Amino acid sequence: MAGFAASAMPVTMTAPTITPDQRPRPHSLGQLFWAFTWLALQGFGGVLAVVQRELVERRRWITNDEFIEDWAAAQILPGPNVVNLSIMVGDRYFGLRGALVAVAGMLLLPMLLLLAVATLYAAFASHPMMAGALRGMGAVAAGLVAGMGCKLAASLARHPLGPLPCALITAATFIAMSVLRLPLAWVLPVVGGVACALTWRKLPA
């Protein structure tokens, strides 16, 4: 887990200095819609990595810390994670309308595109170049998620628990999920419960 090395990325340094009223925000529902459509259309093999790149780094509507906090809640709540995240970000800026517009942006055009792809699929399904391209994109998709995880890990340096306990919790989660293959329904309450209880003790009342 090399992510704790001090990162030169500007994004990790902006978080504490920008106050909520200074920082960029979506100016209209239309802009919100297209932002979510654009990031969904970039999300091959999952939208997660693109959400962080687009909303945190490029548009700066949310900070890395907010992204991690929202993502935690989006994971635990039932329903598709990225849809839950869209609701949270949309609601933050435009209330219920924003939540609906963000979800529509995330789903509408990608859904039409997927139906078109499915209609075309039968004609090209057996072509070896098609299968190869899908394999290559799958390998890149794994790297996108890993790279984003490394980048987000830098923000743990400011965590109330301190870097070492954070690294242990991150490693425990990783091992439980990928090596031991425990169900998320166990890992979340057990590891998450310990992490939240420890954090609770460190926070001022």
Place this chain on the structure above:
Amino acid sequence: MTTALMLNLQPLDWLNLFLYFLSISLLAVGGAIATAPDMHRFLVERQGWLTELQFNTSIVLAQAAPGPNVLFIALLGWNLGLNAGGATPLAWAFGALGVALCMLGVLLPSCVLTWATTRWAHRNRERRSVRAFKQGMAPLVIGLILATAWVLARAQGDAARDWPLWLLSAATTLLVWRTRIHLLWLLGAGALLGALGWV
């Protein structure tokens, strides 16, 4: 996709479809894909509304195409509608109906719950317990993200045999972490390398 089934669905069947997706919405903890086995049980085995091939292809296509993976449910509804519409010019309308019922059903309950929870957490954001939850989950979330990457990478096969794929994943990790290169360039490069048979 070849239509292998000819269905004659009554209004009650469509209602049943909608109610089924409403009922599993709140069970989809950890992503919609976690409920795929149950959808298979209901749509393929019990009702016989979709073929095995249609079900599997829907998931594979939704994973490969851009957009959230939950869209595989739209594809299930689409295929189901085409099965019901048969060869008539109205088949597309039936497909659209299937998409609408499946997606609305699976999204409505979970979206309402998420929205209400978000509102509550925002109103109570100064509470020590809410802050402890949000901050305490951060290291766990990063562990989950790294585990997701690992699962995606492992799906591409044995590291000893398929090492070019793993090398490509590792190079992508470094580029995403240390540079601001646009993600679409990386995906395009992956598709090109794969199509040429280099990885």
